[in-house]
Amino acid sequence: MNLLNSTGLKFFRVALLTGAATIAFSSSALCFSLEDLNPFGKSKYEMKLDPNVPADHLYNEGLIKIEHHDYEAAAKQFAELQRQFPFSEWARKGLVMEVYANYLGESYVDAANSADRFNSLYPTAPDSAYVNYLAGQAMYGDMPDVQRDQDRVVKALKYYQAVVDKYPKSEYAADSRYKIQICHDQLAGHELDVGRYYLKRKNYTAAINRFREVLFKYQNTRETEEALERLTEAYLALGVTAEAETAAAILGSNYPNSQWYKDAFDRLQADGLAPHEHEDSWISKTFRKVGLS
Secondary structure, eight states: HHHHHHHTTOOOOOEEEEESSSEEEOSSOEEEOOOOOOOOOSSOOOOOOOOTSSSHHHHHHHHHHTTTTTTHOOOOHHHHHHSSTTTTTHHHHHHHHHHHHHTTTTTTHHHHHHHHHHHHTTTTTTTTTHHHHHHHHHHHHHOTTTOOOOHHHHHHHHHHHHHHHHOOSSSHHHHHHHHHHHHHHHHHHHHHHHHHHHTTOOOOHHHHHHHHHHHOOOOSSTHHHHHHHHHHHHHHTTTTTHHHHHHHHHHHHOOOOOOHHHHHHHHHHHTTTTOOOOSSSHHHHHHHHHHHO
């Protein structure tokens, strides 16, 4: 899945001066001017490189492989560049392009691993914002549904957050903020899904713990409405009426036209109760803390 095409994002642009060439990338095209390149070998992934070949030639050969959509070979080429010219500017550029080649080839885990290596070696490099954004896109591009393990969503969130925290004015910051919200929605959805599973099996304490996570960590997501209604339901089942009334009251205060509020209200009314915020409730304290109560 190519996130750049499917989400309509602006083109990636990376301008790298190689001495012999200036290269500009986009999601759909690669424009280049290259000179004196060695021909391709007979084996697709054979790495018989002359140690006397200049770094820029090795780099440009990797670019040619990207142009030919041979992303796996390109990633290997850039890795070889790092091996032959360690601790050099070429090694840093090669690692950036290794991340990029793995992303284009949909080797998302490899792209993230390369980005982690970059962050370890070059934490303050000028292209750090780009590398972290690209790693976030890689994990985002392989996002599972809410019923599965969310490890890749957590990783995507980590990379996007690094862009926003360290490079808030970069060209990648705005989209990173948008993707952070989507990741939060996804993680909140996962907590809700597990909570519903426990609620259906009448394991109310376990269900409440999951709905609590939504309010603690992802309160600004669309899943908050359902989490509050589910808390009303679970607490009523346990006979903890003060928490049930508070959950419904907070829900009605913030989402008065929500169907989830109507359901919570009806549940309380059926038990002869009504929404009422008890200020010693953890739900009330949680919402007052962020100013939403």
